[in-house]
Amino acid sequence: MNPVSEHAIKHSFKLEVESVPEWVAEPKDVAARVGGEAVFECKAEGRPAPKIQWFMNGIPLEDWKDDSCRIVTNGQLQFLNLGQEDAKRIQCNASNHHGYLLGDVALNIMAPPDQPTDVTTSACMSRSANVTWTEGFNNFSPITTFYVEYNHSFAPNFWNKGAIVTDPSKTEAKVWLSPYARYTFRVIAENEIGRSMPSDPSVNACATESDRPEKHPTNVHTDISKTGWLIVKWDRMEEIEHNGPGFRYNLIIKEDGRTIKTEIYDWTVNKQEIYMGTVYEPYEIHVEAENEKGPCPYRTVMHIGHSGEAAPLITPDNFELVDIMSAYEATFQWDAVDTSPEKIRGVFKGYKIRYWKTGQKNTSMTVIEVPRTPARDTRIKKRAITETVTVNSLPPFSDLEADIVTANTYFISDPSNVVSFRTPEGVPGPVKNAQVVVSGAHHFQIQWEPPEEPNGMLLGYDIGYRKVNGSNIGEVLRTDRYDDPQLSQALIGNLEENQPYMVYVWARTIKGRGEDYFLDAKTAHAGNKSEFFSHQISSYASISTPTTTQCDAKTCQNNTSKPVMYDLIRLPQSLWPKLYNITIQPFIYDVDPMEFSFACEAIIHMDCKESTDLILIHSVGHNISFISIENETGTIELVHWWHNDDLEMLQIKSKYMLTEGEEYVLTIQSVSSMSENLRGFYYSPYREGNQTKYIFTTMMEPTDARRVFPCFDEPDFKAVFIFNIIRKEGLTSLTNLPRRLTLGPDAEGYYTDIFDEPRNVPMSTYLVAIAIGDLDNLASTVNNVSFRTWCRSREVNKTKYALEIGMKFMEFFEDYFQIPYSLPKEDMIAVPTMSFAGMEHWGLITYRENMLFYEEGVSSLNDKETMTIIIAHEVAHQWFGNLVSPFWWDDLWLNEGFATYMMFLAVDRVLPSWNMVNKQIVETRGLQNVMQADDDNNTHPVYVDVYNPDDIANIFDLISYAKGGAVIRMMNFFLGEDTFRKGLTRYLKDFSYKTATHKDLWSSLSQQAVVDNHTFTDVTAVMDTWVLEENYPVVKMSLIDDHTIQLTQSAFLETAEQRKDRSHVTWKIPFVYTTDIERNFNKTYADITWISNKTAYIKVSDTSLRNASWIIGNIQQYGFYRVNYDEHNWNALLDQLIANHTIIHVINRAQIINDAWNLARAGLLDIQIALKTLDYLDKELDFVPWKAALRELKYVKTSLQLTALYGLFEHFMRGRLRKAYFSTAVARDHYNRLQYSMISNIACEYDLEECIDDAMDKFNAWKNDNNVSMDPELKEMVYCIGVKHGGQEAWAYVLRNFIDSESTSEKQFLLDALTCSTQPWLLMTLSEMMFSTDVFSKTEKVSVLARLSGTPTGRLLAWNILEDNWKSIQDEFGEDINLFSVIISAVTHSINTPAELNRLRGFLRQQKNLGRAKAMFETAIDKAETNIKWKDKYYDTIKAWLSN
């Protein structure tokens, strides 16, 4: 459409005629709602146009003083927000001078209808009535609904809904009624606005006739709270439901054909109690309704109810406290009870654990309900189940007693045994009545009272404050720590004047800070009063702001003068450190672990013993930023300093000579990176949920202290160490000594932990330790020494056993050595990754986690034994090694040999039933094991010259530990326990806090022998032959005549071919023997014949030799030597074993086996004799000889496993094992359970059918239900057999469980089992996962390779894996000499064919840089050659023997 132009207006003309007004829109009545609006219209036409004028109630609108209405247009009037009172009349006048029109209309406000009237009962039947009414005025809104209501004579005030009529044209309704009541009606009308008032009640009532009841009572049930009684309850029926006169309840109870019927005429009754004299017996129950017309025509619902319960007859057995997890939490366990009704005598509801404070049972008892439902599955019911529950509401730091009862709905059983325990300390409650007593301009003096609930031993208080600015509350600016539990006031200084603060007072126990208690306070305006501070904390160490700047890294290191080279590996003795003050600050927050680093400030106080201008100190890998040397007179000017990486030393040249006799202070500041490689200060990762967390710790032995801080890193430089560790909130730091004080936080949130000065306890650098992490501990005290176990906080309860046993060892050694432990505390901390099982840092022993974690029922006894031995070992070091340290590493064995000897001794004394005194012979670090290691050319003497760090690291081997331990055991034998022990005490006292050599030890022992009037006093002469020479002798024992034994010694070497000439060596051998006549296996030093030359003779005057059928030497293998006999005597010994092996001491039985096999291997004995030592094994029930035999059999097995003889060999083994398998299966004690574990492992390995069946049953049960409990002793075997015989599915199941499991020991079992598969492709899958995923840890990879190489299928695969992945293996393990050597020896030890050996040689030829592995492979080649020869030589003999 186009717009019309303005200029296009047309002009027109019109004729106009005048007229009177006429309605166009005549006004009408309007009805409106309250709150709504109303619009009136009034339009008229006429000529001239009429004027419209509005009036209300006769008053013109213009004068209306109300703004609730307005004229919208000339013709419309609008009302808004109408109220009930706005109803009115409106007039509209339309007028011109010819006439007018008047409209008068109503504004009506709508309202609910008026009430109906004339309500009448028009018809009255027995179950209904017709009702009519007249409607009232609808109040301008049409009626939509009528409601008819009725009441009845039984409840005249209550109106019931009767009928609803939605057709408003009807004013009549039918109402349904019950019989036998008199009804009145009323009606309510409803329109859109609301409901009317109810009408008046109907003028005539309707009385219905009676009829039978229409229902029976509902909700019939029994109450079982009253023993012996059947209590039936129901909902009573109201009168209106009676439907007639004569109403009654019929209660019918049926039991075994008997029926009891009770009529109850009182309708208000709703329960009946009947004495049945039974306990929780079921009854069939009916409750009927009946009146004069008859009973309700419908059938009753049968209800089964029970007579009352009685107290359960069964009490839970074996109620035990499993663990106290925290100050509030303890876990209990007990045997699940038999939940059969006869025992429970009611409905089983579970248990109630009741605990109370000792002596206050009546007033302090708390009951914890442990709801349980009875097992539905009867199969489960048969099995004894242990129930476990953790109670988490215990009062801390209390002596408590607890018992448990079985509960049914209303009763409890007799209580179980009472368990007494003590909850550990918790954090305290808030302090009481804290107040600011003085507000100075710059200080507050505050006082308080101790907390009402200390929840532990109060150690002191922490005071902190925040600044308050308006509604802003700042950070806690400072926290001062007071280690005085008596303290009740303190001063806070250095505050700003006229400033509001929030002041905090926390009480503290060993568990930490308690609840907050804070005060609002404001400092005063500064006035004339002088400030007074009674307390001032010195500002704490800060390593970021050096106090001197004499020489910094640039000016010194860039000095062009040539550095002085110092070419010896040992430090000179010109400077002696006496005190180190070390401050360490790790930077480990919000950075990638690769970036973890730490700052260190070492302040070293040194005595100058010899004038020098060259200061040498060990240091590796530090970025040094500052060095200064000062003495009393000031700072010494330095020429330069230089890092000598080869010698791992820092060389500092001073401008002038340092003066002999003066003390100097060397300060070095550095920043260094932290690594994961288990050396120096390293980080040890672990998983917690989805998070990787870390423990930061140190491993300094032997020569890695220098990686943590520059130091004089040789054991002889003993000094006192003071530590300050700067760390953030949420971390705990530990060092060798207790923490004395914590300062902070500073502005960046750092706290400074300041550790005790160790008074007069100097220590060697390698014994220093630091640990930082999110740690928790269990704590106790032994002989006034605070003893704690620490680990990542969630696992702390697993260290309970370690804590207990550690304390026992501490007590044992204090008593044994008669020297108290030197430090105020001993901490043992579990670190997730560590190169050794344990490290004896003085006062802070570190352990690999599995050495400190023990879980009853999860960890195996083997694990328990291993960790027990290791803990004993490390605690023994606190004296041997820490109190007295070796002068230099060549005497490392003094540490390790003694700790090894002492660990067996301590375990035997503390846990006599473990029989460690016998078992140690066959233990990993026992005599038989190390004899085999010490019989070739690759061994070394116990005492060995070492200089550089690699050589030192290499002697942490079996020789230092086990041969060291074995020769000490021999020394104990020839000196006698009394002299030996006193001699050790003498040595430890003479050299306390110093270092010593083996010569010092010989001297102390010799002195003691003199004091004790020993006939033998030259320890040096004897022990030098054992300690300074490698290898050991074999003594050939033969009868020359009826009165003479000839003893000939020669060096024992494994094979003639590789023999060095050892003919010049003569050992001094303390020889003892017995015969079948004497049968004395408890020889003492008084019985010793010394063999000091190549040949010795024993003259026997009586007839005992002539009558003897056998002799045996080296009673209880006290001596570190083998014994050989002529064939006649060997056979006599073997006959004795078969006839009655128990005549011979258990250690000597193991010795016979061990010696025979090794002599045979060395070509000194016919292999037939060795094979015959196995014949008696079917009768042998003791652990020790079996273990000795299994070691030899493993060799035979490895030799035969890829030959045709293997089947025969397996058959032979099954024959030997059967009896031991069955007789140990029932064992319960530690010693025999371990044996069962060992025997069943082997029995299954050799496919003993019963063992396989049993293992498969257990495996399948576990596979069906992962939660099924399994004897940890058998897990290893069960999982292995399951995988071996269970195919891919079983393998995959085990793998999945391995990945999911969080238990270290469980993981190990599952991992081992994965290697048991006989399917090469599964094993290859495992291998691929090893090198392409991060599923396995380092040690797990090593363990996989080691296990694989022991199985027929895995053996060749292991080689493939090593070859294919050599580079990555070398990268990953090359640094870790322990793991590296395990891998190489595991993979190569079974090589026994020329083809395999050629392959090994070929592989080595290809390798350019073998590094440390070279020597290991050389050993492996020797070993392989020996294996091949052995097999070539004996194959036919073994074949003949097995075929017999």
Ligand SMILES: [Zn+2]
């Ligand atoms: Zn050790």
